[in-house]
Amino acid sequence: MMTGVLRAFVLDVRRVASQGMFSIVVLLIGFPAAMILLGSISGGVSYMPGAAVGGVSAMLALLPLNTFTFEQQGRNNWMNGVIPVRRVHQVIGRYLVMAVCMLILALEVALCAGAGMWFESGTLLLPELVVSVLIAVVAYALLEAVMLPLCYRFTYQKALLTMMLICIGFGAVVAAAFALLAKLAPASIDALISWVVSSAEAMSGADVIWPALGGVVLAAVAVAASLAVSLHIYLAKEF
Amino acid sequence: MTIDQSPMALSITGATKHYDSGFTLDDITFDLPAGYIMGLIGPNGAGKSTLIKLILNMIHRDAGEIHVFGLDNLADEETVKENLGVVFDSSYFIETWTVNKVEQTMAPMYLAWNHATFDNYLKRFGLDRKKRVKELSRGMQMKLMLAVALSHDAKLLVLDEPTSGLDVLARDELMDILQNYIADGGRSVLFSTHITADLERAADFITYITRGKLYFTGPKDEFEESFRLIKGGPDDLAPDVKGVAVGIHRYETGFDALVRTEDLGKIGGLKTEEGRRRAAPLTAEPASIDDIIRLTNTDDAARAMEVA
Numbered sequence: 065m066m067t068g069v070l071r072a073f074v075l076d077v078r079r080v081a082s083q084g085m086f087s088i089v090v091l092l093i094g095f096p097a098a099m100i101l102l103g104s105i106s107g108g109v110s111y112m113p114g115a116a117v118g119g120v121s122a123m124l125a126l127l128p129l130n131t132f133t134f135e136q137q138g139r140n141n142w143m144n145g146v147i148p149v150r151r152v153h154q155v156i157g158r159y160l161v162m163a164v165c166m167l168i169l170a171l172e173v174a175l176c177a178g179a180g181m182w183f184e185s186g187t188l189l190l191p192e193l194v195v196s197v198l199i200a201v202v203a204y205a206l207l208e209a210v211m212l213p214l215c216y217r218f219t220y221q222k223a224l225l226t227m228m229l230i231c232i233g234f235g236a237v238v239a240a241a242f243a244l245l246a247k248l249a250p251a252s253i254d255a256l257i258s259w260v261v262s263s264a265e266a267m268s269g270a271d272v273i274w275p276a277l278g279g280v281v282l283a284a285v286a287v288a289a290s291l292a293v294s295l296h297i298y299l300a301k302e303f
Numbered sequence: 304m305t306i307d308q309s310p311m312a313l314s315i316t317g318a319t320k321h322y323d324s325g326f327t328l329d330d331i332t333f334d335l336p337a338g339y340i341m342g343l344i345g346p347n348g349a350g351k352s353t354l355i356k357l358i359l360n361m362i363h364r365d366a367g368e369i370h371v372f373g374l375d376n377l378a379d380e381e382t383v384k385e386n387l388g389v390v391f392d393s394s395y396f397i398e399t400w401t402v403n404k405v406e407q408t409m410a411p412m413y414l415a416w417n418h419a420t421f422d423n424y425l426k427r428f429g430l431d432r433k434k435r436v437k438e439l440s441r442g443m444q445m446k447l448m449l450a451v452a453l454s455h456d457a458k459l460l461v462l463d464e465p466t467s468g469l470d471v472l473a474r475d476e477l478m479d480i481l482q483n484y485i486a487d488g489g490r491s492v493l494f495s496t497h498i499t500a501d502l503e504r505a506a507d508f509i510t511y512i513t514r515g516k517l518y519f520t521g522p523k524d525e526f527e528e529s530f531r532l533i534k535g536g537p538d539d540l541a542p543d544v545k546g547v548a549v550g551i552h553r554y555e556t557g558f559d560a561l562v563r564t565e566d567l568g569k570i571g572g573l574k575t576e577e578g579r580r581r582a583a584p585l586t587a588e589p590a591s592i593d594d595i596i597r598l599t600n601t602d603d604a605a606r607a608m609e610v611a
Contacts, residue, residue, distance in 0.1 A: 145356070
């Protein structure tokens with residue numbers, strides 16, 4: 065099994081790096097380094113790590129999805145029928161690409177946020193750093209958990225469109241819920257926001273563990289469900 | 304899991320695939336013995352590529368079994384594909400890859416990848432390692448796929464219309480390569496084509512599919528010997544000819560009718576190949592593979608197949 069998964073992983077890495085590794089390295093290392101450096105020189109350390117993390121997150125979110133764009137180029141998907149790798153292992157290999165991207169993201173967020181703290185206060189606040197990393201990783205896992213099955217089901221363009229519609233739909237539901245609350249019980253919105261803010265502020269290092277664990281479990285469940293859905297779609301696929 | 308010393312390189316039994324479009328590849332059964340080349344022929348849309356995709360598990364079969372050197376193509380997919388070399392009619396590599404990158408990508412896919420063999424084929428085919436796939440002509444892209452297919456000690460080559468983009472010299476070279484490839488007696492080739500000159504040159508066996516049904520499978524010579532082409536004038540198409548013809552093409556000055564060799568005796572008024580005239584000016588000539596394909600796909604033949 066491991067051989068098949070590793071082969072699929074190697075093939076997907078080749079697909080991702082089809083336009084060359086240079087641009088990827090520049091965006092993953094050069095861009096955040098430049099941002100942090102710029103922040104430290106200009107004194108804008110409070111927002112520069114955020115900008116760096118944002119850029120890197122976007123780049124890493126796209127990398128596993130790029131496998132689909134290259135696969136859908138010409139007849140490259142036929143290669144999946146030629147190589148001695150089972151379909152199950154091909155899907156697991158692709159999720160391994162996502163997992164590696166997630167690890168890189170965790171590292172990048174830790175470095176960028178850590179550098180920001182260091183330049184701003186001269187110390188590293190470990191609980192805050194862990195929270196930053198976990199928020200980034202969980203958000204990334206949730207996004208990819210939705211996007212990967214969509215890309216297996218549809219073309220890349222259709223998958224992006226579907227994701228956009230999902231986001232718009234989700235936003236509309238939240239907006240509608242708030243609008244309803246505002247009409248029925250206006251005070252409840254202020255109370256809800258106050259509760260969230262005060263809960264976050266009141267959290268000590270130990271308190272952070274439970275929401276963090278909850279986030280990790282949520283991400284793990286989402287990725288597991290996503291893998292199951294992707295397998296279901298890809299095993300039935302014909303090309 | 305290792306491949307056994309099965310005398311059959313490829314064994315297909317009752318392979319069936321239905322499409323929502325209405326097309327059905329219906330109950331295909333044939334064997335390709337080890338050490339031989341089989342041509343898979345048929346008109347466009349006959350089901351040749353569907354069959355190849357079934358072998359590669361690119362599409363799901365509805366019934367039947369496929370074995371490669373005794374191994375089930377689904378249960379033992381990885382071992383089967385380690386031993387398969389595949390060439391399609393168009394490149395499956397990413398266009399921005401260089402030839403060198405193609406090797407870097409494909410080498411880790413196979414346990415038996417041989418860099419020296421690949422390098423030799425690149426030199427033989429005149430493929431530059433620095434060139435990108437998109438910069439190669441269609442023929443050169445086919446040669447690149449062939450170089451990959453031949454560089455991991457594959458025991459069975461499966462080629463889908465490999466000669467369609469090639470000039471006559473390149474086709475000739477490909478046929479030479481295929482002949483050398485099977486020379487050790489343990490390797491085999493299945494190639495689909497609509498260029499029947501390639502079959503005349505290289506194929507030992509022929510499997511002919513039309514409208515999703517198996518029409519013939521067996522030795523090439525037997526295929527050609529199985530049919531005769533009856534020719535006659537516009538008024539010579541008698542009921543006895545119509546009765547036994549598997550396909551008829553009428554034209555202004557006469558007709559061509561394809562008849563099974565064993566049915567020749569049922570036709571009166573036949574001038575045989577040796578020129579022995581019986582009564583009427585009908586002639587019986589050897590049928591070429593093109594004739595057989597052409598005349599088994601006329602409207603008459605289609606109706607006959609539907610009835611059958």
